[in-house]
Amino acid sequence: MDQRVLIVDDEDSIVTLLQYNLEKAGFQTDTAFTGKEGLEKAVSNEFDIIVLDLMLPELDGTEVCKQLRQKQIDTPILMLTAKDDEFDKILGLELGADDYLTKPFSPKEVVARIKAILRRTNKQEKDNQSQVIKIAELTIYPEQYEALIREELLSFTRKEFELLLYLAKHKGKVLSRDQLLSAVWNYDFVGDTRIVDVHVSHLRDKIEPDTKNPVYIKTIRGLGYKMENPSS
Structure with a gap:
């Protein structure tokens, strides 16, 4: 069964680019364009990983991440941001994100990071x-x-x-x-x-x-x- 990825980003071009490359790599994808929609989908559906933008309308990425972890939803999260800011990196990981990638990025890098996170998560669960x-x-x-x-x-x-x-x-x-x-x-x-x-x-x-x-x-x-x- 294909692994499922939820993409939460408010930029159509980035969502389309990620969907294309992830589906080409064998993943199933779902999308959300606001933090609120992303949170609702992540809570009500099962995903193997969430690609979460930091700057989102309604709820920003850090708040989405925080609420998911408070609800004991431990789906791995790859956080995306346009900011190259060390504080954001520390804050995102402190709130429970598993990795962090700064825009602009290569779609191949996103796919590689996702595969690495999933391999690591599966290994930790076995261990x-x-x-x-x-x-x-x-x-x-x-x-x-x-x-x-x-x-x-x-x-x-x-x-x-x-x-x-x-x-x-x-x-x-x-x-x-x-x-x-x-x-x-x-x-x-x-x-x-x-x-x-x-x-x-x-x-x-x-x-x-x-x-x-x-x-x-x-x-x-x-x-x-x-x-x-x-x-x-």
């Missing part, structure tokens, strides 16, 4: 089909994309969960920010790893008894982060 991980009062169910702290179900974005799972699988090992960025996001910010710090902060808010004195995710000054078992 996650493993045994339950328990660290003190934290229990992680990789296959279900769920985690509990003191038997309370936690709410995560896809990337937050993948970061937590990666840290947990490497418990006791110091992981650099670059390692985490490469493993979880498969993305190179040329040394800019703020997105990792933001997500670690989010994880601590959810799992740590005291965020000022974390016992699960330790900061190793000058090196990175390490997951520890506070009861050991």
